[in-house]
Amino acid sequence: MSCPVFRFAPSPNGYLHLGHAYSALLNAQMAAAAGGRLLLRIEDTDESRARPEFLAAILEDLAWLGLSWEEPVRIQSQHFADYQANLGRLWEMGAIYPCFCSRKQAGVLTSRDPEGQPHYAGHCRGLTANEARRRVASGAIHGWRIDMARAADPEAAVWGDAVIAKRWVGSSYHIAVVTDDALQGVTHVVRGKDIAPATPLHILLQRLLGLATPHYHHHDLILDEQGRKLSKSIGSRSLRQLRQEGVSAAAIRNQLGFA
Template identity: 50%
Template structure:
């Protein structure tokens, strides 16, 4: 029987905090208990925020926690060709189109829509794309792109949903409302999600499903904040013919005010806690793993 494959996939855009420690330790413990494998992936597709010193800190902090992972580590920045190939397949299906509005222009369009009534927002609270770039002719799109205008490549959600049936995933953890068992995917609530930008050749959504498939990941253990994103991931897996791992969304570690921890909150950073003399055993105690 093939052993299960888990992964921990942080971004090196800041120091790890207690929430990362919980997720990493949970993956490590489940891999050990099941006789499985634990992979480490560095999600560094954003060159403006990701820095080598943060990547090195990830290795040091995980080692301090007593976590071991397989080598080599997959770094997304070294596998851009994989994401471009997947994007090209979706483009060949006619499921991708460029939009050219700036963030300020999108905000203005949203305000106009909201002046006429409620405008839908995605599960993260961001308004759905309000523009009309999907109606541009192929010639006009090519003209705008050739002119050097910044653009985002979006998934035509309606067309994509027309290619697949009802999608679901096996939830072995709990969603925001306590969901467990089969969960029906609802990617439409995200609207025409961005798959890449002119300056960034892939998005989190596209890269994560490609990485999981290429690495043979069978168990995705991650925070409840990504529960709803799984709907988009299931859609992309179905469109690209990729296997769907089992998903286990775990509770979030929150601060004293009840908010999800952030890398900008140094009080929860593992580096800062280590500098204060906090032990790895105390970290486990603080996150409820002892």
Template identity: 50%
Template sequence: MPPPVFRFAPSPNGYLHLGHAYSALLNADLARASGGRLLLRIEDIDRTRCRPQFEQAIYEDLFWLGVAWDGEVRRQSDHLELYRDAVTQLAARGLIYPAFESRAEIARLVAEKETVAPWPRDPDGAPHYPGIGKQLSAAQRAELIAAGVPYALRLDMTAAVELAGELNWQELGCGPAGEAGTIMARPEAWGDVIIARKETPTSYHLSVVIDDALQGVTEVVRGADLFWSTSVHRLLQHLLGLPAPVYRHHALLRDAEGRKLSKSTGSTGLRKLRAAGVTPAEIRTMVGLAAPV
């Protein structure tokens, strides 16, 4: 049986913090303990927020922490054509459609609907898509696209779930309520998620499942905030004929107020801690990891 393959996949849209350190070190520890491999992937599809200096800082911070990876770094921006091909596959099966409402228009539509009754929201608290994109004719869609109207390509969740049937995943960690073992996927809880945009031929959901499959990732170790996103990932894996890794979601590090750490939380930034004289060994202690054996 081949050794397991893990990955650490940060986005270069800010400097790494203690939460990233925990995830990177945990992946490295698990890879080392199992005789497996650790890959590094730079998830840089958001060209408006990703910056070269943040990518360089990722390499520097991981080197300082003692996290080594195997093989070349995979940068998502180098593989946009692969994601376009996957979008084409889904479109050929009638599973995606363009939606032309702006974020402001979507917010207005949701507000209108909620004057009558609560509008469904996804596990992250965002409202389901309320617009009419799915109802437009092919001619109407073509006319709007030809006019240069911005759009997002959304997954027809009802059609996709009907096609895929019941799905599950193997969870070696735990979810928000301690879920573990065989977890039933609930992709319908997310509504018609965005698969790509006019200016970006992919989304996080789409690119992550394609990259994991092409890189041979067998164990996805990541924060519990992405636990229910796995439902969408399992659906896309099924629709695209991709293998499913096992998942291990870990608890999130939080600040003194109980909030999830973010890249804007300067006090937990690795660069700031390193400048203050904190050592990599002390970082391990701060995130609750024992010294490697």
């Protein structure tokens, strides 16, 4: 039986908060209990938001919490070729298509995906294969959408023709995370319940690409005093702030249930 492999995969677009700490500590606890391995992956495909100081802070904060992980750390921005290779496979099998629409050009439907975004109306889905290839070869800016009608997956269909690679960064969370989990041999994906709606889409991509599907566990979220999910975007207090205020790593672990 293969050794279980867990991973914690933050994005370096801000400082870690208590929600990140909980997920990292839970991954470490579950990996230890299973006699498995813990990997750290940096998901920085959105290079417009990633910052080297945030990456350095992630490593510092996790070490301060008492966590350790295997080296080398996988940095997604160093592996775009892996994601492009899988996009090429999906395109060849007709599972995805290039989308040249801007937000204004896209046209949307009244139905919405699990994130509340309107479903894409499918304008570029109607392009002939020759026209799509001509535009891609000409260097026209484009992203990649999954052809959900061809995929015929009722669970993932709630996403509509989801973007799996964005026009402005060359990759996106969906194709990158599926590719990396397979390449790294991840067997257990432990992440917050806010990511749970994306799991059917990831399982669909794994099926199309012939990749193994890990075991998924979606944990409860850490909420603030107003009942909101902790987030960098709303200014949730970071681990660095708490440390500067004199809060110890032991106190953080105790607060989160990892005495």
